[in-house]
Amino acid sequence: MPIQNYQIYTDRGYAGDQCDSTSHVTKQTGIVEDATMGFGLAVVPGTGERGITVGHTAGVVHGITLRELNTEAANKPSDGTAVFKKTDSLTIMQEGFIYVLVSGVEAAVAGAYLNVDDATGAFTGGTAGVGETASLNVKAVQGGAPGDVIKARIDFANPA
Numbered sequence: 001m002p003i004q005n006y007q008i009y010t011d012r013g014y015a016g017d018q019c020d021s022t023s024h025v026t027k028q029t030g031i032v033e034d035a036t037m038g039f040g041l042a043v044v045p046g047t048g049e050r051g052i053t054v055g056h057t058a059g060v061v062h063g064i065t066l067r068e069l070n071t072e073a074a075n076k077p078s079d080g081t082a083v084f085k086k087t088d089s090l091t092i093m094q095e096g097f098i099y100v101l102v103s104g105v106e107a108a109v110a111g112a113y114l115n116v117d118d119a120t121g122a123f124t125g126g127t128a129g130v131g132e133t134a135s136l137n138v139k140a141v142q143g144g145a146p147g148d149v150i151k152a153r154i155d156f157a158n159p160a
Helices: none
Strands: 024-031 044-047 051-054 061-067 089-103 114-115 133-141 149-153
Touching: 024 061, 061 149
Parallel strands: 024 051
Antiparallel strands: 024 089, 044 051, 044 061, 061 089, 089 149, 114 133, 133 149
């Protein structure tokens, strides 16, 4: 009898996925002010009522865009990518465990604070480079190489 090796749905998750059911704080709706926005990105309040835009305030991340199951995939079959356009609503997590994609060229180290790409809101590991700022409140729970999805924790209430 042949041995079957199932390898479907074996990834940790996608950027912006909630990791577990532990306590967390979410802000139900942010209105996208950028041209486009995706999941698992650092955001700060925008200029409009409930508006959000990618980035940070002096290293403090206001929230991370949270994936929701009712979102249409940008690609078929889905690779976890979704694109929100200006004025779309998006949920953000302000405190708790969330998966993020490690961007840039340096690996993320478990227990170390992640960096935020100033232009895209993506998270990077290692030492903050040009166009990046070390976050004060988003810490890698798992280590990972660039391109890996890792578990991180945002703590908005106590950023230091």
